[in-house]
Amino acid sequence: MKIKKYTGETIQDVIFKVKADLGPEAIIIEKRKFQKGGIFGFFGKTVVEVLAALEEKSRPHYQPVDSRVSRKKEELVKEKLPDRPEELLKSETEAPKAEKIESKNIEDKNKERADFSAERKKDEKIEEDHKAEISVEKEIKESYKNTKIYNHLFHQGVEEDCLNSFINKLNKGAGFPLNDNYSEKIESFSRKYFADCSPIKIDKKRKVVSFIGPTGVGKTTTIAKIAAYFAVDKNKKVGLITADTYRIAAVEQLQTYSNIIDIPFKVCYSSGKLKSMIEGKFKNCDLIFIDTPGSSWKDQLQLGRLKDYTENEIIDEVHLLVSLNIKSRDMYNIIERFEKMNPDKILLTKLDETGSYGDLINIKERYNLPFSYLTFGQDVPEDINPACPEILFKYLFGDYHV
Incomplete structure (x- = not known):
């Protein structure tokens, strides 16, 4: 019997695949549906899986040589067919081998069927776990959807799936029931939730940071703010490089900032010269900031050019600038x-x-x-x-307004 698994x-x-492969005489042994992909069983696609079989035609069975012949097979073969003894002997000795192979095939098919059943049980267990998690998520949502924290975050623009996930983590992370007096509990949890968020740190002899983002997001002004902070407040040696040669205003703007702050500045016309430039004019700098051309997230050619300023071996960090005043869907497209x-x-x-x-x-x-900085105006270096x-935490929960 030939047994195979098909999905669609x-x-x-699936039936079309079965008939095309095994023919119209094939039979369906088992079938099931399950969700593939997605989150907790949601947003996945439904997959149909069947186990089909085809009864193979039995081979003709030949009777062995008459038992009344008492001489050895080798002698009989030589006497009857003196010109081709090896072939006849081979056919006689291979008969039991064929039976063993057939038996082995049956064992393999049985094992395949057992494996299929085990796999199905495993999938069912995963599906049950997903349903349990969904049930927990739903319970949490129902428990908190009318509370101050849920309503507050919902009105702040947190989307429902992200909100439920955040509340679930908060419920586990806080370690105790929440109520409307949530401020201290939320603040404690937020420290853990945003623990990986931090500004630029000088943790090596020299750090090179590249800034990327769509056109009009404020890269040049933001770089000037960060450069002024490190150069003036922290007394660090900072260098500025602009690769945004498409906009003359961007070059002039960064040149003006570098003159005011009194730090070295240079225009990079080719990514191939970036390393020699950094190891030349900027070799004594603690920090080097690179302003890249603004690119439309819809323009794949422009995005491709940016890779030379992000995947270069001399680049230590890449910061993606995103404006918070646009639609969430547009923001997701930019990030993706x-x-x-x-x-x-x-x-x-x-x-x-x-x-x-x-x-x-x-x-x-x-x-x-993780996030690195938040900007809220045009003033350099204050905003x-x-x-x-x-x-x-203050932006999200403290009614923090700039």
Whole structure:
């Protein structure tokens, strides 16, 4: 018996595959449906799986040589067929081998069927676990959806799936029941939730940081703010490089900032010269910031050019700038397209142009990328905050307005 497993999106698709492979005489032994992919059983696609079989035609069975012949097979073969003794002897000796192979095939099919059943039970167990998790999620949602914290985050713009996930983590992380007096509990949890968020740190002799993002997000001004902080407040040697040669205004703007702060500045016209430039004019700098051309997230050619300024061996960190005053869906598109550049952190800009900060949680839940800075105006160097857990908590829960 020939047994095979087939999958498809519908039972009709699977039956078509079975008939095409095994023919119209095939029979369905088992069938089942399950969800493939998704989260906790949601958003996945339904897959139909069947186990089909075909009864193979039995081979003709030949009687062995008459038992009344008492001489050895070798002698009989030589006498009857003196010209081809080996072939006849081979056919006689292979008969029991064929039976063994057939027996082995049956054992293999039985094992395959047993494995299929075990796999099905495993899938059913996973599905049950998913249902249990969904039940827990639903229970948590029902428990907290009318509380102050749930309503507050919902009105802040946290999307429902991200909100339920955050509440679930909060429920586990806080270690005790929540109520409307949630401030201290939330603040304690936020320190853990945003623990990986932090500004740029000088943890080596020289650090090179590249800033990427869509056009108009505020890269040049943001770089000037961070450069001024390290050069003036921290007395560090900072260098500025711009690769944004498409906009003359961007070059002039960064040149002006470098003159005011009194730090070295250079224009990089080719990514191939970046390493020699850094090891030349900027060899004594503690920090080197690279301003890259703004790129539309829809333009794959422009995004491809950025890789030379993000995947270069001399680059230590890549920060992706995203404006918080745009639609969440557009923000997701930007992050997903720029993810190809492998950013280390996200830097959020234009927080002064919105009153909803729920995307802090949406981004963290969907992409698990830490934040580095938050900007909220054009003034250099004042309008910027490090994205530390305390600041993020204030934006989300402390009615913090800039």
